[in-house]
Amino acid sequence: MEPKLPVSGAMKVAIYDLDKTLVRRATFTPFLAFAARRIAPWRLVLLPVWVLMMVGYRIGLYDRTTLKTHGMKLMLGRPDLGRLEAVGEAFAEHHLARAGWIGEVVTMAEHDRAEGSVLVVATAAFEFYARAFARRLGIEVVIATRWDGSGIPGGNCYGEEKRRRVTEWLAVQGEVSSVRFASDSFADAPSLEQADDAVFVTASPRKKARAEARGWRVVEGL
Structure with a gap:
């Protein structure tokens, strides 16, 4: 709370x-791509899988919580929260410069x-x-x-x-x-x-x- x-x-x-x-x-998909480059660049080849997962959500196969949970694991693995916060800080600067x-x-x-x-x-x-x-x-x-x-x-x-x-x-x-x-x-x-x-x-x-x-x-x- x-x-x-x-x-x-x-x-x-x-x-x-x-x-x-x-x-x-929007921020989530851009964050996944940005963070993957910083944390696990090889996972960028999995972006098409993420796109298919979003299609699955849109046709009602699962809810947003499930989509985002699997998206995080797919594109980033399981980095600790401190690493995510540091990457998130850099992402905010990057995203605002473009959007x-x-x-x-x-x-x-x-x-x-x-x-x-x-x-x-x-x-x-x-x-x-x-x-x-x-x-x-x-x-x-x-x-x-x-x-x-x-x-x-x-x-x-x-x-x-x-x-x-x-x-x-x-x-x-x-x-x-x-x-x-x-x-x-x-x-x-x-x-x-x-x-x-x-x-x-x-x-x-x-x-x-x-x-x-x-x-x-x-x-x-x-």
Whole structure:
């Protein structure tokens, strides 16, 4: 569980997804390729197998937790967490140099900080590299998928599981006056629906219409 933050009185919270919300492109497959080059370069020949595994997920053969668990083992083996954190730090720098932040969303986060909100990153990305991205924005609280060296304890931090973890974290913060939640994914509908200010990030007219039909504010950030 994330540590309780010291607060005086009610606090405002602004929660941001990572992939395609703060960061312009998805992170997991790029991380696997980047980390394989650093940890086990010979495993790069297995990238086509990883692509086939993603196809298997999309046709419903297994869930995201299973996909990510096997992807980690396939492409990286079982490096210790310290090694993964070090590679994750380098990956964040590398990925941002190529993909960049979504400026409109980062500006929103900076405005939230200036208004006194506690900033949180809540993401399905693995915690060992999600924290590296969050640090670059000065965000200390990260709710993310955990890795114990061989599996994903508690499951992938995605959809309803993300909502559960966010709710659990909020419950120990004391009095919270408002919650903003920003995401690019309809999988985050459970978290968006319970937020006081739901922000959907997209440049797609179709997705914009769907989000607005649900009463969510839209930021055209991609």
